[in-house]
Amino acid sequence: MAMLSRVAEHLYWMARYLERAESTARLVSVNGSLILDLPKHVRPGWASLIAITGSDELFYKKYPDAAEGHVVKFMLADEENPGSILSSIRAARENARTVRDIIPREAWEQINDLNLKARSHLSGGLSPKWRYAFLNEVVLSIQMISGVLAGGMSHDDGFEFMTIGCHLERADMTTRIIDVRSSSLSQDPSDVLKPFENILWMSVLKSLTAYQMYRRHMQAAVRREAVLKFLLQDSEFPRAFYYCLCTVRNCLSRLPRSAAILDALLPLKRQIDEAKPEELSQEELMLFIDELQIKLGEIHDALAKTYFGAESAETTQSQAQG
């Protein structure tokens, strides 16, 4: 049976929100540990997390400054922040609830459980002592949900939409992290961070759980050039931009009516393929990343238009007759 448009959309968003909650949990966790590695006077602090998630406006309207407690609360627990872990999990759960007849029962139970658990363990998550345990639990729970979905749900059209949602979200997060971390390095006026540059790039890799794979595949010290190349162009690492893009393309190629979106994807793929991120100056890099983000947005819009939106009366009628 063909998949309902509305169901496809809910599955897509469910996967996106789960991925968002997971990557936010990693981000907060890695930043916490990075800060402990740096001498007090050069610590980059917590403001960069707000920038990475693009929520400066909302954050500074509610909180006086980017002190650790404020940022962590905002990223974990603030229900007014649609990108907070709690909000993302709640949104994933609402989407899952709407399609619980489509996804395996265990997956629904795990998502529902995660929502309950995240809420009840939250106070622990806000205290520095238990933060790591809390975030780790969130990450592992979402990994388990992905496992249940991958192993227990038919890899049908619905699964393709989930995979697309997950990988668009990943690609988006990868570009955001590169953008903000590299800009914090370039904006460091007195070069105080210079000696710690590779610790910072290591943290970039770790926020994307890419450190170990980077070592294996690049067999290089952690340097800006190699990190950029790996995170943007690697075709095997699941959080690399290029990998995400290829996954989206493969999923689309198995879906009906995808020709136009696939055509639009092709130039972006070529662009990544041919880019030499290691040669880009900081300014050029930021422009390049901006461009990638705009294109990700365009892919989403094309998906929504082709698959999710209510059809116009005209197509409805012509198809009903056909």
Added chain:
Amino acid sequence: MTITWKDYPVNGFYDELITFAGDPRPGANHLLRHLDGLTEAELQERKAAADAAILSMGITFTVYSEAEGSIDRAWPFDIIPRIITLREWQRIEAGLKQRVRALNLFIDDIYHDQKIVKDGVFPAELLADSQNFRPECVGISPPRGVWAHICGSDLVRDRDGTVYVLEDNLRVPSGVSYMLENRMVMKRVLPELFDDYAIVPVDDYPSQLYQCLASLAPEKLRPNVVVLTPGIYNSAYFEHCYLAQQMGAELVEGRDLVVGDDDCVYMRTIEGLTKVDVIYRRIDDLFLDPEAFHPDSTLGVPGLMRAWKKGNVALANAPGAGVADDKVVYTYVPDIIRYYLGEDAILPNVPSYRCVIPEECEYVLANLDKLVVKPANESGGYGMLIGPAASTEQREQFARLIRNDPRNYMAQPLLSLSTAPTLIDHLVEPRHLDLRPFILSGQDIYVTNGGLTRVALKKGSTVVNSSQGGGSKDTWIVDWEAA
């Protein structure tokens, strides 16, 4: 403290598990002994396990509250099951089948020749004022002459042990998913009891439902069956989802469907439009089709009635089936059974007084302090007068209502609903309950093995609706003679 059954207060009500003398009823022996053998801590542990299972399985119902919008609540569940012997159940099952068969013949007659009216068995004026009679349905012949495909009848037991039919729900009865989930939870928390008993399983309901629905599109090998829900904010959304999932049917909302120029129903999919053959609708008649009924309804599908009338799509329950769900029509069901089937009703109605009949109306008005008065078309316990508990003003108000519109009221003596042992905090106390079995009519008639037992958790209360503090129990049909 463990349970000591000799301290259990039977209180003069019929108890489902324990006799007036304090002995276990047939079939309840094992259960009581087993519960007896659990320590207080063990009992609480099982209860906690049930609560945890319900929470993590996401078994919820939605409560509408003005303050917070709608809230999803965990389903209230009591771990002590209610037991009915197979022998008693078989008689009830036969009674329910007979009843639904007659009701379907009645509805079909009402929308065609109205022979029962012409023969003077059913008063014409009742029909004229019926809120759920749909003139749009006159002359329509749904597949197999069946209108009410899914019926949920409420049964109660009185002090002397007689089981009565309290009402028949023929529009969009809910609760069956909780019946199935209750069993699932019981198997998790008291598995050892399933060794001692031959408990008739309940979980073939979804496949029976699918078969019943698929039989409405007889010409198709694999018809497209969908469940039509008002959406996630509906109080029964959990159930809509659950049934769709269990049947492998698509769960759709009105906005997912469209009626084409060819008067067929299609759903919007990622491939374009796909034809729909059977709709198990869980939205009320008047919201089904804004072209035919409420023009501002956004829940339904414009043109759906047109498609249905042409026979291009089957609707379950059929629009208009609610005509037999009227509480005044209910009082005629024994006559309806006799008229169409030539049989006496196997299951009695609760004795009822019809305010449309002048002598009976006089009796009702003179005895308001002893009677329960019900309006014809409310559900969920709304708009009723419970005479013995009412104030003089309330009774006077109802006397006026009845005099103004006798057609809209019927009255019944206040029943002494039976009780069953229920775990309340740390004690086992008697609580009143009812039972809602579900009857499916397609090619064949099928009755669930038992049904949903609803319990009034408040002491002395007979209000079992979950939105008003009711809970539920697993219902065991037990072949204890075979055990």
